[in-house]
Amino acid sequence: MSAIAAEIKAEVPAKRGSLKRSRRWALVWSYVFLIMFAVFFLMPPVYMLIMGLKSSGEIASMSNPWWVFHPTLDNFIALLTSEQYLTFFRNSAVISLAVVAITMLIAVPAAFSLGRMKFWGSTTLAAGVFLTYLVPDTLLFIPLFKIMAWVHDTTGIALLNHWWALIIIYPTLTVPFCTWIMIGYFQSIPKELDEAALIDGAGYIQMLTKIFLPVALPGIIAATIFAFTVSWSEFLYPMAFTVSADQLVLPVGIVTTLIKGDVYNWGQIMAACLMGAAPPLIIYAFLMDYYIAGLTAGATKG
Amino acid sequence: MAQVTLQKLVKNYDETPAVRGIDLDIADKEFVVLVGPSGCGKSTTLRMIAGLEDITAGDVLIGGEVVNDMPPKDRDIAMVFQNYALYPHMSVYENMSFGLRLKKVAKDEIARRVENAAQILDISELLQRKPKQLSGGQRQRVAMGRAIVRDPKVFLFDEPLSNLDAKLRVQMRTEIKKVHQKVRTTTVYVTHDQIEAMTLADRVVVMNGGNIEQVGTPNELYHNPATKFVAGFIGSPAMNFVPCTIEEAAGALRIRLSKDIAFPVPQERTGRYRALVGKSGLLFGLRPEHIMEQRQHLEPNQHPFEVELEVTEPMGMETMVFFLIEGTELVGRVNPDAGAQAGRRMKLVADLGKMHLIDDGSGRVL
Numbered sequence: 001m002s003a004i005a006a007e008i009k010a011e012v013p014a015k016r017g018s019l020k021r022s023r024r025w026a027l028v029w030s031y032v033f034l035i036m037f038a039v040f041f042l043m044p045p046v047y048m049l050i051m052g053l054k055s056s057g058e059i060a061s062m063s064n065p066w067w068v069f070h071p072t073l074d075n076f077i078a079l080l081t082s083e084q085y086l087t088f089f090r091n092s093a094v095i096s097l098a099v100v101a102i103t104m105l106i107a108v109p110a111a112f113s114l115g116r117m118k119f120w121g122s123t124t125l126a127a128g129v130f131l132t133y134l135v136p137d138t139l140l141f142i143p144l145f146k147i148m149a150w151v152h153d154t155t156g157i158a159l160l161n162h163w164w165a166l167i168i169i170y171p172t173l174t175v176p177f178c179t180w181i182m183i184g185y186f187q188s189i190p191k192e193l194d195e196a197a198l199i200d201g202a203g204y205i206q207m208l209t210k211i212f213l214p215v216a217l218p219g220i221i222a223a224t225i226f227a228f229t230v231s232w233s234e235f236l237y238p239m240a241f242t243v244s245a246d247q248l249v250l251p252v253g254i255v256t257t258l259i260k261g262d263v264y265n266w267g268q269i270m271a272a273c274l275m276g277a278a279p280p281l282i283i284y285a286f287l288m289d290y291y292i293a294g295l296t297a298g299a300t301k302g
Numbered sequence: 303m304a305q306v307t308l309q310k311l312v313k314n315y316d317e318t319p320a321v322r323g324i325d326l327d328i329a330d331k332e333f334v335v336l337v338g339p340s341g342c343g344k345s346t347t348l349r350m351i352a353g354l355e356d357i358t359a360g361d362v363l364i365g366g367e368v369v370n371d372m373p374p375k376d377r378d379i380a381m382v383f384q385n386y387a388l389y390p391h392m393s394v395y396e397n398m399s400f401g402l403r404l405k406k407v408a409k410d411e412i413a414r415r416v417e418n419a420a421q422i423l424d425i426s427e428l429l430q431r432k433p434k435q436l437s438g439g440q441r442q443r444v445a446m447g448r449a450i451v452r453d454p455k456v457f458l459f460d461e462p463l464s465n466l467d468a469k470l471r472v473q474m475r476t477e478i479k480k481v482h483q484k485v486r487t488t489t490v491y492v493t494h495d496q497i498e499a500m501t502l503a504d505r506v507v508v509m510n511g512g513n514i515e516q517v518g519t520p521n522e523l524y525h526n527p528a529t530k531f532v533a534g535f536i537g538s539p540a541m542n543f544v545p546c547t548i549e550e551a552a553g554a555l556r557i558r559l560s561k562d563i564a565f566p567v568p569q570e571r572t573g574r575y576r577a578l579v580g581k582s583g584l585l586f587g588l589r590p591e592h593i594m595e596q597r598q599h600l601e602p603n604q605h606p607f608e609v610e611l612e613v614t615e616p617m618g619m620e621t622m623v624f625f626l627i628e629g630t631e632l633v634g635r636v637n638p639d640a641g642a643q644a645g646r647r648m649k650l651v652a653d654l655g656k657m658h659l660i661d662d663g664s665g666r667v668l
Contacts, residue, residue: 192387195354200401200448201375210400218500 045274052076052271059266075271085272087246088253091163092232093279095249097232099170100224106175107223111182112208116194126183132289133176141240144169148241163247166238170231177230178223185219186212221287250276304365304455304488305330306351311360313346322347322512324529333482335487338509344492345460347509351490351657353465365455374380380460385465388433388439388448396427398447403438412451419450422484423477433469439470446478450485456536457482463498475501495661496536499525508532525656530585530665533658539590539622542632543660547584548578555579557659559588560628568603568654575659578668587658589621593634595642596649603655614642623648 051059053071063069079085113119114126148159160163189212197207213220238249243259254272258265306328313321319521321343328334336344349355351362353374361368369377380401388397395416402412420426423443424437433441440606462478463471470534479502482489493499499506508515508523511615514526520536527533533541555567555575567575579586596606612631615622618637621643636642636649652661659668 131398190385190387192383192385193389195352195374196381196383196387196389196448197379197400198354199352199374199379200452201404202400206404211389215389217391 001048032119042293045277048270048274048277051266051292052274054267056265056267075267076275078277079272082244084253085258088248088250089276091248091253092250092276095163095166096228096231099174100227102167102171103174103178103227104224106171107178107182107214108220109208110175110179111186112212115183115186116212117204120156126180129176129181129183132157132172133180137173137234137236138290140172141236144172144237145240160241161247162244163238163242163249165241166231166234166249169237169241170234173234174227174230178227181223181226182216185216189215224247225284225287228283231269232280303607305332306456306488307361307363307366308347308351309361311347311457312358312360313343316360322511324512326343326507326514326517328488328490330375330488332484333491333502333504334507335491335499335503335505336509337493337495337496337567338515340494342356342509343512344494344507348458348460348490348492350532351456351504352379352418353377364503378455379458380452381460382442382445382449382462384461386433386445388441389445389600390433393430394425394433394436394444397433397444398451401448401452403602415451415453416425418446419447422450423447423482426564438466439474442466442474442475446481447535450481453487455488457487457489457491459489459493461493462491462511463493464495471498472545478519479504497538498615500536505600507534507545508535510535529657529665529667530587530660530662533587533660537589539633541587541629541658542593543587544627544630544632545662546583546584546659548575548581548659550576550579557654559586563607563609563627565605565607565652565654565657568657571659574668578659584668585660585662587660588632588652589656590633590635592653592656593623593632593636594651594653595636595640596651599655600651601655604651604653605649606649607648608649610647611642611644623650625650 024028031299047065050066050068052072052075053068055070055074058068058070110129114122114129145160148165152158152160159168193215194207195210197211200210203209233251234249235251242248242252245253248256250272250299254269258269306326308324308326310325311321312319312323323558324343326334335561338344342496350357351364353369353372357370361370361419363369364377389400390416392400398416398419399412402415407415416429417426420429423446425440425443425447428436428440428444433444436444438616442465445462449653457486459478463474466474473649475498482502488582491502500523503520505517506520506523507517510531516523518526523532523536527536530543534543547558549556549558549564555572556564557567558564562619594604609625611623611625611628613624615624616638620640621638621640621642623634625632625634625648636648636650640648660666661668
């Protein structure tokens, strides 16, 4: 009896120890891979920063590419005082904000009706919305170009080579995907919540604005971030549809104006890219505070 | 305040019938419980009263008015859901006042009503909290508070206690009864728990397979079940059923359960049962509480019999004894001091005055 007890006693700490050890190894490996990932993905921006702080002379002198010997802010100052760069920046910002607004105005009601109000063909429509997202923009830009030309021919409204026309084009990229993720989010909200709201006397609009929008806030923020990032970084459409220097957006502008013939102004290119990458980063950082999972906690049993 | 009437109410999901044409009158201020196993149509019926489910055929009347095509918000009802369905982003106060704010009720009137309801439910200190900071029982109170502040014609409860643990469930059951005594609103309450149904209801509606089996006060259902289903569903542990035959010997009727066990039919029932002599497919039904230990003085309809006990379950205030008659397991409730022991033979007493005779084919109590 006491021998068995002693055996059990001896076994328990050993087991706990092995559990601890396997957990420690799991942690070690997680850190190894996390650090590898961090290094891999942080290398480009760090390299951009280093290059952005160098003068053209230092870049050309082939010194150690990972160190700045004579740091200078000339590249940044040149860009921030250049009318052109600020125009690109402004175009990109206005387009992205407008696209986010348009996308949300379309995607949220669309997702609400497709995800929550069961009607004839709603599931087919929801699948159709997603399918349109699967068509790549490389396939679409020629037909879109023709449509814009046709609009010009029939109505006289010139869409080509106008930056604001991109506000109409980008939602074709953002709306389907945002609708899709919002459908998923709305469907995860317990059905009893809208039934309770219905009985409390809410109409569909009130149900959407007073219950669904606040509860689905994390999903809406995810969709907003997506829409902003897509419009901020879109390259192909502005490349195809805008030509004049004052109509360009940031990604296209950097490549077309800072590369003159075969002369690559590396310092300014890198500085421009770094500053161009800042707004999405700031938006992430700002919205992540609100992007907390478990906002539905407490609604139902749990 | 209003009465609720269901007339030939039918609900089909595609081709599958969920509710098969039920009629029910619920009086003003009455507390009616719909009870039955899952899939019996009780929740669907409630949801049709609420307006959350389309009606396939028949009518729902609230306060004498047909409301079939009226949206839920115009029916002046309040509903408490099984999983509470509190708005997670609103405080308790906002949750409770949501309906009133939508109706544009004056601010001080809202405050007065919410505070009043909070007082009834004893949640005054919780008004500023968010639902996630509340325990299950507190959330259920808030859900009830949300219903009370609306001061509706009808309260609808959809299994409101099934998410709570056993102890809290009993507590909240009493709480709901107290609230109804204070607020006195017509209430329709759905549950699968027959004890909840018995303890809460003025009248219980037992449903099965989309039909109403029986409507009656808890005592009526307990003492005079109309069908085998009701007899077996109401009461815990459930009623014993044993196949039996009725035989006639020297002018007197006997109910034979096995070779050794036969009971004389109570005097007042001989007329009713005479036509059943020799008929097959009969069930003898007797509740566990009407099978007792042998005692000195027997009442007129109490008859002793002897069996071998299979299992005994001491419960403290009584002991459950399980035994077999012709392969059918029966259970009785005996005094804990009666010396019941598994494997031993024991003399028990059946109270034939409380028996039921059931036609197994139709399920009717004869």
